[in-house]
Amino acid sequence: MEDQGHDCNELQKLRKLVAKLAMEIDAKNMRLFYMEEKYDQLSTALKSMAMDKRKLQQDHAREIERLQSVILNSEKTKLELDNQRKEVELRAKEVDEREIQIKSKHEKLDSLMRELEEGGDELQSLESLNQTLISKERTTNVELQDARKALIRTLQGINDVEADIxxxxxxxxxxxxxxDACLKKSSAGDWQMRASTICSSWQDILGNASWHPFKNRVVNGKLQEVIDxxxxxxxxLRGGWGEEAYEVVIKALMELNDYNPSGRFVVSELWNYKEGRRASLKEAIEYLVQRWTAKSMKRKRSQAQTQNTTAV
Structure with a gap:
């Protein structure tokens, strides 16, 4: 009986121990569950903090970029402002120089006005002299033209094909x-009359002011009128009568265009055939004087020979 009682006590102790251990296990499980919850909370908080950190880092990087951009723009703005300041200073300097120039011109103008006021009579005298010179120039030009016409009439009566003037x-x-063209085409018949008729026909064509075989062309940077x-x-003309006939017609056309473009009729001109240009009045007068002198000396020699013959 004692053994049974002893066993019962042991069993109760074991039960109490098991119950105590079970309670301790439950308490530990509760603490473990609490710690797991705390861990989850801390883990969530750490993740949130990590995300906040990354966001702060991104914001910080963007802010740094913004500050760098602001600094760069500030430097550009500073450079632009510096350039504008220099430009304003340069313009101000130019304005000052312009003002000095204008002031100098005003002073010169005032001085000139004073001189003009003081020399009014002299100015009127100069104006009168200028008008006189202009009138004399016109008179001289008319006289020169008349002299040229008189020389032309005189030389027209001289048939000297060897003379230079x-x-x-x-x-x-x-x-x-x-x-030449008519002779080549046919030597039979009156080819000379035919040539004369064709030449006269082309002279009439050149005299027709409505015929204008010219076109405009840029030559050496200038707009000029050239043959079309x-x-x-x-x-x-070129196809029917050859290149030489074409050239003489073109030459006559250009001469008319230079000397008489409005009337388109032949104009007599003093000409230096030796140099191929318009002769001056001096050249024409010298030629007439030389011709008169030569004829005079020839006449004197002839008279002297006649006298010698008579004396013999």
Missing amino acids: RIKRMGEVQIKPFR EDDGKLKE
Whole structure:
């Protein structure tokens, strides 16, 4: 019986121990559960803190970029302002220089006005002299033109084809190329009359002011009037009567365009055939004087020879 009682006591102790251990296990489980909850909370908080940290880092990086941009823009703005300041200073300097120039010009103008006021009579005298000179120049030009016309009339009466100074009929078509062309085409019949008729026909064509075989072309940077080689009449002339006939017609046309573009009729001109240019009044007078002197000496020699013959 004692053994049974002893066993019962042991069993109760074991039960109490098991119950105590169970309670301790439950308490530990509760603490473990609490710690797991705390861990989860801390883990969530750490994750949130990490996200906040990354966000702060991104915000910080963006702010640094913004500050760098602000600094860069500030430097650009500073440079622009510095350039504007220099430009304003330069313009101010130019304005000052311009003001000095204007002031100097005003002073010169005032001085000139005073001189003009003081020399009013002299100015009127100079104006009168200027008008007199202009009038004399016009009179001289008229006299020179009259003298040139008189020389032309005089030389027209002299038939000296060897002289350097002769009359040239500007705008007159030369007949020789047409004679040569007619002779080549047919030596039979009155080819000379035919050449004369064709030459006269082209002279009439040149005199027609409505015919204008020219076109505008830029030559050496300037707009000039040149011969239109595609003109129908000129193409017909070149094809029918040859290059030489074409050249003499073109030459006469250019002379008319230079000497008488409005009237388109032949104009007599003093001409230096030796140098191929318009002769001056001096050259024409010298030629007439030399011709008169030569004729005078020839006449004197002839008279002397006659006298010697009579005396013998």
